[in-house]
Amino acid sequence: DAGVIQSPRHEVTEMGQEVTLRCKPISGHDYLFWYRQTMMRGLELLIYFNNNVPIDDSGMPEDRFSAKMPNASFSTLKIQPSEPRDSAVYFCASSFWETQYFGPGTRLLVL
Amino acid sequence: DAKTTQPNSMESNEEEPVHLPCNHSTISGTDYIHWYRQLPSQGPEYVIHGLTSNVNNRMASLAIAEDRKSSTLILHRATLRDAAVYYCILSYNNAGNMLTFGGGTRLMVKP
Numbered sequence: 001d002a003g004v005i006q007s008p009r010h011e012v013t014e015m016g017q018e019v020t021l022r023c024k025p026i027s028g029h030d031y032l033f034w035y036r037q038t039m040m041r042g043l044e045l046l047i048y049f050n051n052n053v054p055i056d057d058s059g060m061p062e063d064r065f066s067a068k069m070p071n072a073s074f075s076t077l078k079i080q081p082s083e084p085r086d087s088a089v090y091f092c093a094s095s096f097w098e099t100q101y102f103g104p105g106t107r108l109l110v111l
Numbered sequence: 112d113a114k115t116t117q118p119n120s121m122e123s124n125e126e127e128p129v130h131l132p133c134n135h136s137t138i139s140g141t142d143y144i145h146w147y148r149q150l151p152s153q154g155p156e157y158v159i160h161g162l163t164s165n166v167n168n169r170m171a172s173l174a175i176a177e178d179r180k181s182s183t184l185i186l187h188r189a190t191l192r193d194a195a196v197y198y199c200i201l202s203y204n205n206a207g208n209m210l211t212f213g214g215g216t217r218l219m220v221k222p
Contacts, residue, residue: 004154031207043155043198043212050207091154098143098208102154 004103006092012109018080021106024073025094033093033100034067034077043091049075082110115199120217123189131184131216133199142201144175144182145210150195155212158184158197194220 005024013019025032033048047057052069060067064083069075079086087110093100116134123129135144146158159166159173161182166173172185186193198215202208 033210035212042214045209045211048207048209055207056209093154095207098145098160098203098205099157100147100155100210102156105154 004092004094004101006090006103006106008106009104010107010109012111013082014111015083016081017110018078019082019086019108019110021077021079021090021092021108023075023077023092023103025075025092026096026101027073029094029096029101030072031095031100032069032075033095034075035091035093035102036088037091037105038088046077079108082108084110086110115201115213117197117199117213117216119214120219122219122221123186125191125220125222126188129186129189129193129218129220131186131197131199131218132181133183134181135199135201136180138179138201141203143203143208144173144179145200145202146171146173146184146197147200147210147212148195148197149215150192155198189218189220191220191222194218 007022030051034046037043046059047067049069067077089105089107091102091105093102143162145160147155148158149155159171161173174183196215196217198212200210
């Protein structure tokens, strides 16, 4: 298995632009998680899905952030409009049993 | 949420055993002890987890105190590749368990 796939791996954008991060979970996994990692706040859970349905989005920082999972093999995390404080590494993870498998992350820089 | 306390950093020599401690004095009866690690520029990866009994796998061993208020992750022979941040996390043991990452312990391995 290729593991969790994230794209792009790096993204540089300007403040105010829309950013879309993509994730392909491991086939057969029915849970998908989005995390954000910064030096100041560490790793934070933003939202997670079960069978494509959002279960808990209490970690989403504000309305500028939205996440979708249109099918079992694809999820997006969108930031619109982006701000410099959104600069971070965003990780996607998936699980079937209790172990979460993380992708390589998307490093986002908002100028 | 029950919290964990870990040292910020530890050093080890290559090919020597490493004992990474974790205190979790407010652990509840249903909390499993999970360990993940994050290698530089990578997403976290699962290491091991347990409830009450000591656990062994190909990566490490987990020693859990009898009162469950502390645990120790044991790497039997540290290699340079084991240099990472190690996170001790309390969580339910199910597919949708939410992982709350603390600061972790940064392990440095000296050749």
